[in-house]
Amino acid sequence: MYKLGVDLGGTKTEAILLDENLNVITRKRVQTPKNDYEQIVNTISLLVSELTENISNFSIGVCTPGAISNQTGFIKNSNTQCLIGKSIKKDLENKIGKKISIENDANCFAMAEAKMGAAIDYGLVFGVIMGTGVGGGIVIDKKLHSGRTNIAGEWGHHILHRNGNLCYCGKNGCVETYISGPALEKEWTNQTGKFLSLIQILSDIDNETGKKWKEDFLENFGYALANVIDILDPDAIVIGGGLSNIDFLYTEGKKSVYDKVFSDLVDTPILKNKLGDSAGVYGAALLT
Structure with missing residues (x-):
């Protein structure tokens, strides 16, 4: 199964598609919409569509500022404040039509460096x-x-x-x-x-x-x-x-x-x- 990752940053949003051996198939960066939640959701959805145009067997992970509250399902503790109180996981799943995994940016950074980087x-x-x-x-x-x-x-x-x-x-x-x-x-x-x-x-x-x-x-x-x-x-x-x-x-x-x-x-x-x-x-x- 291919792995698609999306990193929602304060200034840029990047998507990457990896094969089963974690080789990069394709990637793309675009500017993150400023203080516009709906446009952020649309931007991520468009990136997913573009990178997986001819692929059906893939999983999706999203890296975002802040964390999802276990109680409400909403984003909390985000310095991208237009995300706070939003159900970004649910909204993205509805938009894309596929289940996603989501974690905050620091957790994704730690995971990458532990599995592929300086702390392997x-x-x-x-x-x-x-x-x-x-x-x-x-x-x-x-x-x-x-x-x-x-x-x-x-x-x-x-x-x-x-x-x-x-x-x-x-x-x-x-x-x-x-x-x-x-x-x-x-x-x-x-x-x-x-x-x-x-x-x-x-x-x-x-x-x-x-x-x-x-x-x-x-x-x-x-x-x-x-x-x-x-x-x-x-x-x-x-x-x-x-x-x-x-x-x-x-x-x-x-x-x-x-x-x-x-x-x-x-x-x-x-x-x-x-x-x-x-x-x-x-x-x-x-x-x-």
Whole structure:
């Protein structure tokens, strides 16, 4: 049976068709409609139709921001807020005329990196997304662990600083409000009075202002991931998302994490992803 995966991202939606040996048959990327739920459903449906035009024997997996509530069947905890409260699984199945599997983007990322990427040789894998938001997924012996209520791995909404930065989820002090891309840009503005993109900030952080910003980033990164290791003690951590390209996370960042873990021995591998921004779409295909 062929495997079709769809990755619904904030800016792009990608679909991929794999054969039985996980070889790529075809793939396509299009722009994600902004804040328009109906157009998102239509876009995914059209991609599925286009990639499977001459194929009938295929399964479908979809990677989406947020998770499906076991109680309501609706999307919850999504930073693509037009999805919240929508029955995207049911709506897609009605539109496409076929059953689908659906998981959040961090779970799909973790699945792909555990089965095909940087963590293929490890048992318990914690997959980290650090980009516009902060998320995580847990894979145990190549099987996704979603948890009792589909929130396993959501380290981005652990409280890092009590009464800290306000998060879109309604709480204060979430990890996401300190080490996501937008949060880091906001912190630079707070410290300097000037806005720069994250790329611009990282291009020159050797001055005094840059050093303070970097120290704060590493401190928050260290505590956030150390908390995960203390609870989960994974065999490996894989970092994905736009911030995964920051080289010092694997050197100074790793040291900051290790310094804060509750153990006399800390050797958890902290790995850069191998599948890049295609991990989500591969992970979606692997759900079925």
